Amino acid sequence: MELFTNQVLAGISTGAIYACMALAVVMIYQAIDHLNFAQGEMAMFSTFISWQLMQWGVPYWGAFVITLALSFVGGIAIERILFKPLAKAPVLTNVAGFIALFAIINSSAGLIWDFTIKQYPTPFGSSPFLGSQLISTHQAGMIGVTVLLLIALYFFFQYTRIGLAMRAAASVPESARLVGINTSWMIALGWGMASAIGAIAGMLIAPVVFLEPNMMGGVLIYGFAAAVLGGLTSPFGAVVGGFLVGIFENLAGTYIPGVGNELKLPIALALIISVLVVKPAGLFGRHIVKRV
C-alpha cells in the first residue's frame, strides 16, 4: 500500500510538469490551431537563460521573474517574425516551420551552453515534505506552482477584458474582429503566455531531469499526450490530463509486469490512443460538428 501511495504521489508531481507543458501546448493550439512541436525546446532555452542569470549572481526568484518576462517577449517575437507570415499557409507548412524552429533552438542552445549535464537549483529544497517520506518538498512545490498557475489563468480568462478578448479571438475570429478586437495581437499574446508557461515548466523540471539541451524531449511528448487526453480545447482538461498521464505512467511502470522504465512511454501513449478511440475530442474537449 505504501508503494502504491508513493507511486501515485510521485506521479502527481511529475504530472504537474506535464500539466504545465500541456497548458502551454493548449494556449498555442487555441490561438492558431496548431500543435507547437518546438514548445519543449522553447522551455529548455528559457531554463538555460534562468540558469545563466543565476550563474551571474542573480538570486533564484529574481532570475525566475526575469526569465518569465524574457520568455514572454521571446514568444511574441517568434510569432511576429517567423509564424505571422505563415498564418494562411497549410498545416503541413506550419508543422515544418515548428520542426525548423526546434532544430534552430536545440542547436543554438548546444552551441552556447554545450551539451554537458548541469545541476539546477530548486527553490523548495529536497528534504521530505512536512516530515513525511512520501514526497519531497520540491515535488510538493511543483504541484503547488501548477495549481497556482491554473487558478491565475482561470481568473485571467474569466474576469479580465483581455482574457475575454483572447477567448473571443480564439473561438470566433471573424466576429471578434468585427467588435474591434485585434485578433492578430491576441495570437501573439497567446504565444507569449505559452512561452512563459513553458518556461515555468522547464524551471520546475530542471532539478529533476538536469539541465541540458535535450532535456524536454520526453516531457514534451507526455505534455502532448496530456493535452490530447484532456482535450485540446480545454486548459482545465490539459491540467487534469497531465496529472492522469503522470499517475498512469508511474503505476504502469510499477505494476504491469515487463513494463519497467523502458516501456513506460509506449504504454502511456497506448492509453491515450485508446481514450481517443472512445472519445475522439478528449475527456473535456468540445465536440465540433462540421457543416458540409
Add this chain to the structure above:
Amino acid sequence: MSAAEEVVAEGHAAVEAVPKRAMTLGTGTSIVVLLALIAVPLFAKNFVIFQLTQLLYLGLAVLALNILTGGSGQFSLGQSAFYGIGAYVTAVMMEQFNIPYFLCLPVAGVVCFGAGFLFGQPALRLSGVYLALATFALATAMPQLLKLNFLEPWTGGVQGLVVTKPDAPFGLPMSQDMWLYYFSLVVVLAIYIFSVNLLRSRSGRAFMAIRDNEIAASAMGINVALYKTLAFGVSAGITGVAGGLSAIAVQFVAPDSFTITLAIQLFLGMVVGGVGWLPGSIVGAAFIIFVPNIAEGISKGLSGAVFGVLLFAVIYLVPHGARQVAILGQQLAGRLRKN
C-alpha cells in the same frame, strides 16, 4: 479544413498552368530522368553509388507518405515505425532463415500492409492533429518495441542485426554497391509506376474524393472507412519495402535507427518535395540526405540551426516545394519557346 485540403485548394491556383492534375512528370522528362538515373552510377565511386541508393529508398519512403497525405489527405508522423518493421522483417528473414533478399522485400511489404491496415482501423476515428499525435505515438513506441526481450532471439535486441550484402547475380561484373543500386532502381521504378496508376484508378479517385470532402465522398457512395484504411495500408506497405531496401543497403538494423527523427525527416522530405507531387519525393529525399551535410559544412556547431534556417527559407520562398520550382521552370521554358 484539414491539412491536405488546404494544400490542394492552394495548390490548384499554382498548378493551373500544368496539365492533368500534375501528379507526375511528362513522358519526355521522365525518360530523361530515368536515363540519368541509369547512367550516373557508371561514372561514380562506390560511396556516391551508396548515397544514390540511399536517395532511392528514402525517396520511396517519402513517396509512400505522399500517397497517404497527398492522395487521401491523412497525416502521419509515424512512417518510421513501418519503415522499421519492413527493415526488421527483411533482416530477420535474411539472417535467421537464409531467405534470399529479393523474396524478403515482398514479404516485408505485405507484413507492413497488414500492420498499416490494422493501425488504420482505430486511426480512422481520428483526424488532423489527433491522427498526427496517434502516429507520432506509434513512432515513439517502435524502438522500444523492437527491443522487447522475447523478440531478442530473432531481432538481436539492442545490438541489432548485421545483414550481409548480396553479390551481383549471374557473375555480372559489378560491385555489390552498384548491383544493389540497380536492384533498388528497378524496385522503386516498379512501385512508382504502380503508385501513379493507383492514383489514377478508381481507388485513387476515391482517395482524392475523401481528401477533398469526406462527407461529400460518403454521400456519393464511397466506403470512406475502407478507403482510408486502404490508403494507410498501401502507404505502410511501400514504406516497408523501402525499409527492407535500407536494411540491405546499410547492412545493419538496430532499434535506434527507426526513431521519430526518421519519421520527421520523411515528413520534411514530403513538404520540401511538394505534397501530392510524386516526383518531388526524390527531391525531398535529396534535401534530407544532403542538406544536413551542407549545414555541417557551413558550421559544425550550428548545423542544426543552419538546417532549420534553410528549411524556413524553403517554406517561405517555395511553399509548395519542388513542385513549384518545376512549374516555374516549365513556364519559363514555355515562354522561351514562344519567343
